[in-house]
Amino acid sequence: MARTTVKIPTPLRTFAGGSREVSVEAETVGAALRHLTEAHPELRRHLLTPDGRLRNFVSIYLNEVDVRTLQRDETRVADGDVVSIVPAIAGGAPAEAHPGRRPGAPAPAERVAAPFTPEELRRYSRHLLLPEVGVSGQRALRRSKVLLVGTGGLGAPAALYLAAAGVGTLGLVDFDAVELSNLQRQVLYATDDVGRPKLEAARERLERLNPGTTVVPHRGPLDSSNALEILAGYDVIVDGTDNFPTRYLVNDASVLLGKPNVYGSIYRFEGQVSVFDARRGPCYRCLYPEPPPPDLVPSCAEAGVLGVLPGVVGALQATETIKLLVGVGEPLIGRLLLYDASSMTFRQLRLDKNPECVLCSPHATQHGLIDYPAFCGVREADPRAGIPSVTPEALKAELAGAEPPVLVDVREPQELQISHLDGALAIPKGELPERVDELTRARSIVVFCRSGGRSAEAVRTLLDLGFQHVRNLQGGINAWAKRVDPTVPIY
Amino acid sequence: MRTVRIGQDLLEQIERQAAGDYPDETCGFLFSGAEEAYATTRAVRSIEPAPNSFDGERRRRFVISPMELRVAEERAAGRSEVVSGFYHSHPDHPAVPSAFDAEHAWPWYTYLVVSVGARGPQGVGAFELEADRPRFRPCKLDVHPGAFVRVEEPAAARAGR
Numbered sequence: 001m002a003r004t005t006v007k008i009p010t011p012l013r014t015f016a017g018g019s020r021e022v023s024v025e026a027e028t029v030g031a032a033l034r035h036l037t038e039a040h041p042e043l044r045r046h047l048l049t050p051d052g053r054l055r056n057f058v059s060i061y062l063n064e065v066d067v068r069t070l071q072r073d074e075t076r077v078a079d080g081d082v083v084s085i086v087p088a089i090a091g092g093a094p095a096e097a098h099p100g101r102r103p104g105a106p107a108p109a110e111r112v113a114a115p116f117t118p119e120e121l122r123r124y125s126r127h128l129l130l131p132e133v134g135v136s137g138q139r140a141l142r143r144s145k146v147l148l149v150g151t152g153g154l155g156a157p158a159a160l161y162l163a164a165a166g167v168g169t170l171g172l173v174d175f176d177a178v179e180l181s182n183l184q185r186q187v188l189y190a191t192d193d194v195g196r197p198k199l200e201a202a203r204e205r206l207e208r209l210n211p212g213t214t215v216v217p218h219r220g221p222l223d224s225s226n227a228l229e230i231l232a233g234y235d236v237i238v239d240g241t242d243n244f245p246t247r248y249l250v251n252d253a254s255v256l257l258g259k260p261n262v263y264g265s266i267y268r269f270e271g272q273v274s275v276f277d278a279r280r281g282p283c284y285r286c287l288y289p290e291p292p293p294p295d296l297v298p299s300c301a302e303a304g305v306l307g308v309l310p311g312v313v314g315a316l317q318a319t320e321t322i323k324l325l326v327g328v329g330e331p332l333i334g335r336l337l338l339y340d341a342s343s344m345t346f347r348q349l350r351l352d353k354n355p356e357c358v359l360c361s362p363h364a365t366q367h368g369l370i371d372y373p374a375f376c377g378v379r380e381a382d383p384r385a386g387i388p389s390v391t392p393e394a395l396k397a398e399l400a401g402a403e404p405p406v407l408v409d410v411r412e413p414q415e416l417q418i419s420h421l422d423g424a425l426a427i428p429k430g431e432l433p434e435r436v437d438e439l440t441r442a443r444s445i446v447v448f449c450r451s452g453g454r455s456a457e458a459v460r461t462l463l464d465l466g467f468q469h470v471r472n473l474q475g476g477i478n479a480w481a482k483r484v485d486p487t488v489p490i491y
Numbered sequence: 492m493r494t495v496r497i498g499q500d501l502l503e504q505i506e507r508q509a510a511g512d513y514p515d516e517t518c519g520f521l522f523s524g525a526e527e528a529y530a531t532t533r534a535v536r537s538i539e540p541a542p543n544s545f546d547g548e549r550r551r552r553f554v555i556s557p558m559e560l561r562v563a564e565e566r567a568a569g570r571s572e573v574v575s576g577f578y579h580s581h582p583d584h585p586a587v588p589s590a591f592d593a594e595h596a597w598p599w600y601t602y603l604v605v606s607v608g609a610r611g612p613q614g615v616g617a618f619e620l621e622a623d624r625p626r627f628r629p630c631k632l633d634v635h636p637g638a639f640v641r642v643e644e645p646a647a648a649r650a651g652r
Binding site for chain 2: 066
């Protein structure tokens with residue numbers, strides 16, 4: 001026998017001698033309630049049906065847990081346990097409103113969404129206490145699906161807060177591996193993640209943070225061929241991209257699918273945030289109909305960025321996302337928030353819908369996705385121009401020919417574990433000058449890295465050292481994987 | 492018979508919510524001071540919309556889940572209030588409790604019913620379940636103009652100002 005406390009709800013206290021709680025000796029929840037109704041027979045008709053079953057609109061909690069998720073009446077109680085009687089409240093309009101529920105049919109209270117587990121109640125208690133979120137808001141978060149395009153500076157903090165907040169499904173789009181230079185701001189990753197695909201490291205970290213969040217990785221770059229299909233599965237899109245082609249792509253796909261796009265961007269000490277929802281306000285194209293010339297706006301890799309800046313902006317994006325999902329507050333629709341970390345100021349600009357927007361106005365001329373690299377003029381701006389190169393397709397043919405070239409892989413050792421090309425000689429770029437003797441000058445050489453940048457520099461080095469027949473593999477091993485050998489992983 | 496006292500501002504808030512949710516039913520909590528909730532004149536101190544978690548035809552039904560109620564009670568305790576009742580709307584039906592209301596109601600609580608049609612609020616009534624269920628009896632509804640707190644200000648405080 002255990003001594004437990006039964007908490008009486010306010011409306012029933014008059015039937016229990018005015019007591020807030022009654023102490024009973026019992027072994028199970030059911031027995032505790034029986035003792036209670038024996039001691040206070042007036043309670044009986046409010047708690048039990050004439051045949052002794054618990055009324056439809058009464059829930060019984062053992063400590064913090066609905067006993068329906070335990071062993072119901074048979075749930076065992078221990079000394080000091082608290083059994084709470086909690087009414088569900090229902091009602092409705094008369095007349096045709098009362099078709100007469102069949103006896104035994106599930107009551108509405110039993111058809112609401114699955115109750116939160118005790119762990120969930122504790123995990124989200126600070127949300128549950130907020131009137132603006134509460135149980136229904138938390139449930140909305142659990143039901144929701146958010147897509148993060150990019151898991152870098154912006155995506156990393158946003159992903160952490162969204163997972164922590166209990167968003168049910170987080171989709172991640174990325175194709176990069178974690179680099180040491182990312183760790184200054186991309187707080188999702190740790191030092192021992194360097195070299196691993198971001199998606200893999202992010203998924204692990206987020207699932208460790210909140211096992212209740214399902215992380216769905218979408219490997220590879222988002223482009224016109226896959227964007228609509230990927231975005232369609234989500235409620236809110238969070239734009240954490242670092243380049244204009246993808247930013248226009250995310251905007252256009254969101255507008256075409258009628259989904260809100262939580263936009264953020266960063267540059268050195270400054271950040272911008274807005275929510276683009278073409279159904280209720282402007283889209284990114286209303287703000288910027290045309291991209292800037294490709295060389296005008298350098299990327300973070302070129303210009304640098306204060307590490308904590310994307311933390312602030314990404315957290316603002318997460319805030320707006322949660323507001324949209326829960327349906328509280330004033331979303332940042334039709335407003336552009338400008339943040340300057342250096343002067344520590346926030347400013348707001350009003351954004352109006354462009355009545356001539358090619359995408360979201362009544363006069364729209366664009367009704368599908370376009371070629372975004374061409375639109376943004378980045379295709380010709382390859383810094384690798386001037387370096388002799390070979391396409392993956394041409395290399396494949398040469399490798400099958402009579403005089404196959406020597407393959408040199410200049411990636412770091414950890415990258416080799418992700419993907420490799422058979423027969424390639426592995427010399428990390430930094431070691432190339434010292435290990436140049438390992439290379440033959442008699443045969444043609446093709447150098448590759450992940451995406452063609454580092455290998456272009458390596459080709460320049462070799463040419464400077466007097467090598468004659470050296471070429472760069474265009475797009476690196478990822479392009480090879482995409483265009484020649486799909487069994488090679490892309491990262 | 493209990494008297495239920497509510498400020499015009501709170502009642503208008505409820506009516507606006509009912510009109511906004513029309514043709515669906517709307518629902519929410521009524522809060523009173525922890526002591527005065529038990530008095531014969533029960534003053535409604537604050538209100539709060541509740542999510543209608545009925546998993547079906549919300550034009551004719553509302554359900555406030557036990558968990559919502561628990562959380563609302565916890566919040567109310569923080570400001571020395573208790574949940575003293577509930578409000579809900581009857582879209583296109585008069586402001587009187589339905590048989591369904593009575594069947595599922597609890598004693599002691601105040602049930603405030605707002606009738607709402609396409610043209611807005613059509614009337615309001617307050618009810619309480621009889622102790623030997625399941626019949627409602629009407630309460631006297633005392634609607635105060637303006638914010639309730641002003642009305643309740645003790646005379647001494649007014650005189651001293």
